[in-house]
Amino acid sequence: MSLPAPDGDWSAWLAERCSGALDRAAAQRDRLVVGDGDPLETWNTIGIHLADCLAAAGLLAQVHPDAGIRAEAEEAELAAERFRTALMLDDGVHSALAAVDPERLDPDARRVLAHSLRDLRRAGVDRDEATRSRLREISEQETTLAQAFSRGIREGRRSTQVPAAAVEGLPEDWVAEHPAVGGEVTVTTDYPDTHPFLTFSTDAAARRAVMTAFLDVGWPDNAAVLSELLDLRHEHATLLGHQDWPSFDAEVKMIGSGPAIGDFIDEITAAVGPAGERDLAVLLDRARQDDPAIERIDMASWRHYAELVRRERFSLDAQEVRSYFDFGKVRQGLLDVTGRLFGLTWERVVGAPTWHPDVATYDVAADGTPLGRIHLDLHPRAGKYNHAAQFDLVPGVAGVQAPEGVLVCNFPRGLMTHADVVTLFHEFGHLLHHVLGGRQHWVRFSGVATEWDFVEAPSQMLEEWAWDAEVLGRFATDEHGRPIPADLVRRMRAAEEFGQGYLARAQMFYAAVSYRLHLERPDDLDARVRELWEEYNLIAPLPGGHFFTSFGHLTEYTSGYYTYMWSLVIAKDLFSAFDPADLFAPEVARRYRDTVLRPGGSRDAADLVEEFLGRPYDSAAFRAWLEQGPGA
Structure with a gap:
């Protein structure tokens, strides 16, 4: 596909890629409803035009350097979602596809017909007009809120000023890229800034400040956005006859049902618990060599002490490892x-x-x-x-x-x-x-x-x-x-396996947040997330961190981070x-x-x-x- 140059007319390109595609899809929809041509082939053509628009708009909204183009892409994405919602609630479309005889189709065509009819049903095409009208409204609001949540993360980049002494021990190339100004160094929430700092800085207070900023990228605005989005998804699911959003969402997944998500999370949590507690105790013992008063390993300290344990227990130095990965x-x-x-x-x-x-x-x-x-x-x-x-x-x-x-x-x-x-x-x-x-x-x-x-x-x-x-x-x-020496790779693997238990517990915490917030829709999201943190995550939270407001997977994976x-x-x-x-x-x-x-x-x-x-x-x-x- 031909793209404009970085300084080209991306606005015109986006309009053609999206508005033009939706116009072509609308014309094909009319052909489908009046029975002009093979209905499944026409349906496929509609799908191609719609997918072309959604892909281009969804990408540019996240990556284009011009904020104006990103905003236009979000509008194009919203228009495409409106079109898709209307299409999936269209009686004429449903009637045309439902009239296709599956016995006359080859296996692939039979599968696409069955999936399409299932998708139409899950969209609510067989519901009364009042319900369908509300589903249209909900779909548009869901898209708008998901865009706002993503935008809050994407554009919520923050910086923390730390004492110049706090960067002692960081890689030389990192230090060279972060010169001190007035005795302070700026650490942004970009991954290449934050993660090395959390790993190598010996300044515990500076690590806490940097980690808090990283966790709070979407705070506070995204808390209200997420709360509204959770309520809309619940209403969406119940209008379609499901008890809750996880039950609706899991219907078309391998796991099969909403309650099975909770069971799976708890099963894995129990399975990895002993290894996680064993390995985290090693980190805590090492941390107490620096500060005997430390009671728990928290989000600002686990990377640092994991690195020290790897260095001392497995003779593994992350800076040595980095030297091989240009x-x-x-x-x-x-x-x-x-x-x-x-x-x-x-x-x-x-x-x-x-x-x-x-x-x-x-x-x-x-x-x-x-x-x-x-x-x-x-x-x-x-x-x-x-x-x-x-x-x-x-x-x-x-x-x-x-x-x-x-x-x-x-x-x-x-x-x-x-x-x-x-x-x-x-x-x-x-x-x-x-x-x-x-x-x-x-x-x-x-x-x-x-x-x-x-x-x-x-x-x-x-x-x-x-x-x-x-x-x-x-x-x-x-x-x-x-x-890179084979023995170094062996030690890297051993060090990685050392922490797999507590990291798996952290994954189950994220999965529990994804599932439980959609299932329960608590009034106080922050308080409920902290309860789940204590139940599932062995690594302690930070007092000021609001991680869930920057948990971008809540928009795309919804209740299914267990995936x-x-x-x-x-x-x-x-x-x-x-x-x-x-x-x-x-x-x-x-x-x-x-x-x-x-x-x-x-x-x-x-x-x-x-x-x-x-x-x-x-x-x-x-x-x-x-x-x-x-x-x-």
Whole structure:
């Protein structure tokens, strides 16, 4: 797809991409209702136009450097959501699709018909007009509030002034990029600023100030936004006959029901509890060497003391590890690794127009056949989405348009932490899924279109390649070109396994917040989140932190943040099919590519996994991973 240059007319491009697409979709809707042409093919064309608009608007609202374009993109996204809501509540559309005889269709067409009719029912097309009218209002309000919540995080960037002495012990390149002014250093809430500071600074008060600012990015405005959004989602679900939002949301996920989410959270919490308490006690013992009065490890201290324990117990120095992960080498190494693994080539498109000069563009081919295009937007800037995610730009449809995806992250330009490397591999897994799964006939099943509690599994599995010494040795080299030693990678793995229990408990806390706030809709969100924190999270909160106002996953995952751990269970089982001694073995990698990634959403996730493994998935590999001790 042709994009404007960074200084081009993005407003006109966005208008054509969105308003033009919605006009074309409306014309196709009229064809569908009067019976002009094949109804399913017409429905698919409508879906393509709508998806084109939503992808472009959703991306530019998060990444374009011009605030005016971001605002226009939000308006375009809202218009597209209005159109989609009206379409899904349209009697004429429902009648046209309901009249299609499924017995005359091939399996893929039969599946898209069944899913479409289910989606229409879940939208409320079969409800009375008063209910449908209210659902239209709710849908628009939900979109507006979700945009406001995201905007509050994206544009809530903060800075903290800390004493110059507080940066002693931080990496030399970090210190060079943060010169002291008047005896103080500025630390922003951007990841490359905050996370190294929390890890290496020995100034406990400064760490607390920096962490509080990081947690409070969306405070206080997002608290009221979220409260209203929770109430609207509840009303939405009950109007459609469900007891609550989690029950409505889980109906189309692998987990199947709302109460099952709570059961899963508590099951995992119990399973990881002993390991988490054991490892956190080690951090606390180490912290008391510095301050005997410390009672708990909190959000401002856990990274710091985890680093000290890694250094002293596992002979692992994070600054030594960083010296092997130059951003440019890591980016190219990732492309080389995934290219060899999945039979892909990544060709840099020099001079390709994009929204910002930082963006790197590549054309993708599989076994010599062109697949699509990717864009890597990997460094922080003002007004940009400030976490890490994959965004669609073009949904792939066989014979119509090639898939294009965008990786949006916030990494440093120089040396990366290994955690950054793992995050990059994880998010790139989503991009692979989008491109490899983007050759479907039906746009409904294009790319990452599986059940929402499976989408993280392929990404979490790809993380394993970021922990393998042979893999890392191909691109992780120091300034002299020496590859990272295998023994260092072994110690990195042991140190990572050391903290998996308390970090898993933190994940269950996030999942509980996601689930319980939607289920209960408490009047005092702050108080309820603190209760859940004490129940699920072993790491203590900070007195002034309001983390939930910057918890961006509440807009996209709603009540389903449990997805990350649910998917991890499957990811560990998927990885069990690979030989750890030869992670590049072509037969299993290509079989995984073709049976799990390429089908997109054209089959149920459980069936895709079963075909790849030769059996239904289970939790044996996940439980073995939980039970192994550090260094096992």
